[in-house]
Amino acid sequence: MTQESPRKRRAGVLLFERFETLDACGPMEMFGTLPGDFELLTVARESGPVASVHGVRVYADYGFADCPPLDILLVPGGIGSRKELKDPAVLDWLRAQYAAVELMTSVCTGALLLAAAGILDGKRATSNKRVFDEALALSGKVMWIRHARWVEDGNLVTSSGVSAGMDMALAVIERLLGSEKAEFVAQNAEYLWNRDPDNDPFA
Amino acid sequence: MTQESPRKRRAGVLLFERFETLDACGPMEMFGTLPGDFELLTVARESGPVASVHGVRVYADYGFADCPPLDILLVPGGIGSRKELKDPAVLDWLRAQYAAVELMTSVCTGALLLAAAGILDGKRATSNKRVFDEALALSGKVMWIRHARWVEDGNLVTSSGVSAGMDMALAVIERLLGSEKAEFVAQNAEYLWNRDPDNDPFA
Numbered sequence: 001m002t003q004e005s006p007r008k009r010r011a012g013v014l015l016f017e018r019f020e021t022l023d024a025c026g027p028m029e030m031f032g033t034l035p036g037d038f039e040l041l042t043v044a045r046e047s048g049p050v051a052s053v054h055g056v057r058v059y060a061d062y063g064f065a066d067c068p069p070l071d072i073l074l075v076p077g078g079i080g081s082r083k084e085l086k087d088p089a090v091l092d093w094l095r096a097q098y099a100a101v102e103l104m105t106s107v108c109t110g111a112l113l114l115a116a117a118g119i120l121d122g123k124r125a126t127s128n129k130r131v132f133d134e135a136l137a138l139s140g141k142v143m144w145i146r147h148a149r150w151v152e153d154g155n156l157v158t159s160s161g162v163s164a165g166m167d168m169a170l171a172v173i174e175r176l177l178g179s180e181k182a183e184f185v186a187q188n189a190e191y192l193w194n195r196d197p198d199n200d201p202f203a
Numbered sequence: 204m205t206q207e208s209p210r211k212r213r214a215g216v217l218l219f220e221r222f223e224t225l226d227a228c229g230p231m232e233m234f235g236t237l238p239g240d241f242e243l244l245t246v247a248r249e250s251g252p253v254a255s256v257h258g259v260r261v262y263a264d265y266g267f268a269d270c271p272p273l274d275i276l277l278v279p280g281g282i283g284s285r286k287e288l289k290d291p292a293v294l295d296w297l298r299a300q301y302a303a304v305e306l307m308t309s310v311c312t313g314a315l316l317l318a319a320a321g322i323l324d325g326k327r328a329t330s331n332k333r334v335f336d337e338a339l340a341l342s343g344k345v346m347w348i349r350h351a352r353w354v355e356d357g358n359l360v361t362s363s364g365v366s367a368g369m370d371m372a373l374a375v376i377e378r379l380l381g382s383e384k385a386e387f388v389a390q391n392a393e394y395l396w397n398r399d400p401d402n403d404p405f406a
Binding site: 020021022025026028029031032033035040041042049052053054055056057058059061128129160161162163164187188189190191192194201202 | 223232234238243244245252256257258259260262264331332363364367390391393394395404405
């Protein structure tokens with residue numbers, strides 16, 4: 001068995017107007033704690049400041065046009081995702097990313113964007129508890145899992161609402177780099193990691 | 204007993220270069236979920252983008268000079284706090300804020316900044332577990348509490364590391380607006396709220 005040489009993965013976080021602050025920033029804390037393993041960047045339709053639903057302006061490092069190749073893409077949710085759902089440029093970009101990344105991940109209603117792009121067709125996925133009717137209406141081809149903190153189906157990892165994104169990010173770190181690194185990150189953030197994807201008290 | 208008329212509180216979050224991403228963004232998610240109760244803003248020495256230790260650039264809405272009066276100030280931690288400790292302009296600004304705010308709050312090593320400003324003299328406070336020796340060296344006048352998720356002493360509320368800031372923010376919301384609102388916020392974020400300040404598995 002040959003040991004894979006370690007490589008730094010580029011993790012991109014999508015931003016759009018009125019994204020949910022913690023959907024994006026929680027996982028960024030987790031991936032960002034391992035700068036030797038992850039190069040963290042933000043990307044939006046155009047580079048520049050993007051306001052979350054709470055008015056927190058986070059700067060997008062890249063636009064769709066100049067974003068370097070990603071290994072991981074994280075799609076946050078938030079009320080602003082409703083507008084993005086109808087934007088063919090966003091859905092096209094997501095499809096192109098999915099064809100190229102190692103892992104496609106989403107938090108909360110970010111899964112609705114992936115569903116609208118057809119990326120979740122035939123796949124198991126989850127989302128925010130309060131949007132399941134909307135999710136079902138959006139795509140009957142997705143096997144939506146109601147009771148789950150996060151769901152892994154191949155290279156797709158979708159989490160339920162907001163804070164679940166941090167548990168998912170730690171699970172992704174564990175999957176890619178082992179439990180020791182994930183535990184280090186959780187400990188560093190003094191984060192009470194819910195390690196069980198089926199432990200979903202909000203279902 | 205007269206019922207207080209509800210008022211909107213202005214909650215400011217201090218930013219400085221190399222702040223810890225989640226120290227600032229976790230509580231912003233919590234306060235930001237109640238836009239009828241809190242006006243959320245960010246403030247730094249100068250307005251404009253401020254990079255977290257993870258390279259996440261968050262835009263400071265105001266500089267020290269033009270920041271409107273605050274009801275709550277939240278001071279995050281992060282490796283960048285070490286530089287701020289030695290900046291008289293920052294310590295002076297913190298002291299002036301403390302004289303004016305209803306609540307002064309900190310997350311993680313943000314408490315070291317408050318200690319350096321003398322704000323914690325004679326008070327009970329906590330901080331990140333790994334900096335207690337540094338905290339003790341910085342100020343022997345503070346009653347540092349090692350085992351605590353957060354500590355309230357009058358109008359000072361200090362939390363321990365990173366994620367503890369979210370538990371503290373919810374406790375502040377409960378203190379100011381009642382448990383129903385705090386539970387709503389936690390539920391909305393699907394956040395597993397640690398409601399017990401003495402429940403500190405990282406001590």
